[in-house]
Amino acid sequence: MTVSHMFYNATIYDASTNFEEYKKNPNLDKTYDINDIGFKDLIQAIALGSKATFSYNPTMDELKAYIAKQEGKKAASIGELSES
8 A cells, every 4th residue: 555645633745755765865855744743643543553464484594684784793604693
């Protein structure tokens, strides 16, 4: 599902600019304010009303690789990342 408009504070906002795109290029025009209390209430309602489930079950090696990436580590092999 794609969202192109949001309605909060009795106003319709264009949501075609993705916030992740905006963070990469702040010159993009976005009409919504993520700090607005109405926006925050809308996001909370969406999150609480969602019945989405995620069935991804990563392997231990995938978890170790992800943690190493987040910590900025580079390992020659996944085996170098030991559990501690």
